Amino acid sequence: MKKTMSLCLMVIISIIFSACGTTSTPKDTPATQNPINSNTASPAQPKEVALKIGLPGAYDVTKKEIIDGFKTKYPYIKLEIEEAPWGDFATKITPELAGGTPPDVWFQENAVILSYGKRGVAEDLMPYIEKDLKLDDYTSALFAAKTEDGKVWGIPHGLNPSTMIYNKKLFDDAKIPYPTKDWTYEQMLDIARKLTKDTNGDGKSDVYGLIVTSAITSGWFPWAKSAGGGILDETKTKAIVDDPKTIEGLKQWVDTMKTGLAPTPDVVKVNGGGDQMFGQDKVAMMPLQYSAQAGLNKNFPDLDYDALEMPIGWDGKRVVPLVTNSWVIFSKAKQEVKDAAWEFLKYYLSDEAQQLLAASGAALPVKKSAMEKLDVSTKPQNKLAYANGVEEAGITTDENASWQEWRLAAQPIFTDMYNMVIAPEEGAKRIQTKIQDVLDRNK
Template sequence: MAPSDPVTMRLNRRSLLRGSAAAAALSFGPGLARADETRLRLAWFGSQDRTRRTQAVIDLYQQKAPGISLVGEAISGGAYWTKLSTQMAGRNISDVFQLEPRTISDYSGRGACMALDPFIPQVLKVEDFDPGTVDLCRIGGKVWGVALGLNSFSLFYDTTVFAKAGLPAPTAETTWAQYADLAVELTKAVGKDHFWGSSYGARYTYVFDVWLRQRGKALFSADGQLGFGVEDAKEWYAYWEDLRARNGCVGGDIQTQDQSIIETNPLTRGFSAMGFTYSNQLVGYQAMLPNKLGITMVPQAGGGAPSGHYYRPALIWSVGSTSKNGEAAAAFIDYFVNDVEAGKILGVERGVPPSRKVREAILPTLNETERASVDYVTFLADKVGAYQAPPPIGSSEFGDHLGLTTDQLAFGQLSVAEAAQQLFEQGSALLRRR
């Protein structure tokens, strides 16, 4: 089954629940079988490894909460957001569902999320979280979700390819100019058809955001508008088009197939030796590749400029606004982020745990790859900027717009100047409509 197929995998004990319910109905009559049972639906997206870990925590929780029935649903690709929109329209949102930083403003603003403030701190305990972590999901004065882990932006690279090519791997000091030269040299050194040094990074909003922050700007301003201008976008696009012309990165025909999931990144598909992604995904990427991956910072501007990096919630659990069991849903989230045994199962696949207690407990249990992910986040401690508020409403649509505009540029349908103008003008309009 192709990773990009919009496949929905229904998990947990659905068949068992059906059988048990049917048997109970025969014994006790309709309507009595689940009278004392609270049923919660969970939905998330991600790799098979994430699904395996999540399912294991679900199973463990049900052993400790016998009155709760949990049914998990892992939805791959863009089908997740389609399903969520359908549930919103039908007022049937999953009790607990997964969001990310760029989508929480959109979906909380559209009424998909239940405010969690009434459950804090009695049900949902956050006193062991690092300062500011709760605020990462606070919008308009209310908490709409809980960060499942902290991460930051990163560059992954295939250590084996670099070693065989006899070239130095990128480091935290590598500048954008040095990165471009390195990618070009690597393509030449490997000398293999359909293999390049780098992915085509112009398509990633978070890499563009880092690049802008290194220059004192940002993807979005504090008032929810674009934080850059046409000339900034023109410089960004010119960098990547120049790298593509030098044969240092993959072309549009490959990059456009990346659906922002691990399985479709040019790095995991064997088309590039370097790829941009989030630090917590090192676990998932390494599971897909035979060669050892290295992790470092996104290229730097140099000259004492800011790193452009900041900590962010890797992923978020929110409670559906239509849930009839909000307190039970909040209790499950509390277990997910605060229980040590759950933390050992989850590891750092969704980021470094927000709970200090869980973090300290799992460190000795981590494998080499997981530890590298934690070490990287720790390494950034004196290099990151201030915690950022969630992106504004419309940021998700802007991300789609950037992807489309960049694809048109990569296929030669727009010039650098035209792409920059379109990105700014239509992107501004998307945010204004909100």
């Protein structure tokens, strides 16, 4: 009888506890298996934020698909697009910065961005990069706007490096093998001698093996570096134009015209420019920036040519001049806006956006994986020569915060050197003084 009463009591207690919801979960059953969790909160919706993006050159320079892709992925970031022709944008941004009303994120020439960093209006992006990016995914050009103290004032909008292009017809007619990627300046000049010809017997060359220019990227800068010299030292605070190695490289540059391997400036002018001479089979080899291929293809659709990495210098090193435009975030914007601007830059550096950039043919991407998406349906087919050149030896043209000023001071003298009205030795001395004065004033 006692046992029966005990069993009944246990059943009653069990029923009461079950009704009160106090039955414990078995030890071997995870709590997450409970099918109902009334305490689970809904994910917080991102706070809406307005972001103004500046686009110099509008959608002719920046792919609209990239902007649209960002809008789709980040609907809570409400975009205002400020666009204008490139020159108008550059003029307009100066008073906007003075008044504290520029776009929140925009891009300009890399050297200009470096000057913004010095003035305190550009956000240092290094903390953002270290937090969110895997550096191995990108080329070293990601840090084109990095300064000696480790600050990064911008990230590339696109890369515009140089290669040498060569006219395959002229090589074939002369039965000369196409150059290979390990070629040198010395070999380039030797090939140029073999391809330079007087076809009508008047004692003057009608076909030239090479063409040189007075421009920084395709002219004096790579030639100054070719013998181990340069324009500025590694700190970008001292000029080294009067270094004997720099002078030797500049002499080689001018001697291509003196010896007849390259046309003189007056011959280039008479023939309508270097692109015209190359397209009309009058020049066998020519330096070409990535962005210039579209114009060459448009003007000479049947031209048979290809690209090759810049040659290796006499010092055993290759130098690939690299021009970039860089995105910058306005440092005085509210933090939530700067965070939104960085979300945009992260998207711009993503596979999706970088592949769109690669396919456009307007500039090289900075993400390595996107290099596989380069448009090889147009000439030159070997567009990887640009990409490989950047990865191996891409450098900016000694850009620093005073780059615009010292370059403008030096260019007229380099032009006189190119026109052969002043010897490289004398010109280098004058340029040395001009550049160093600018650098000292901007310390």
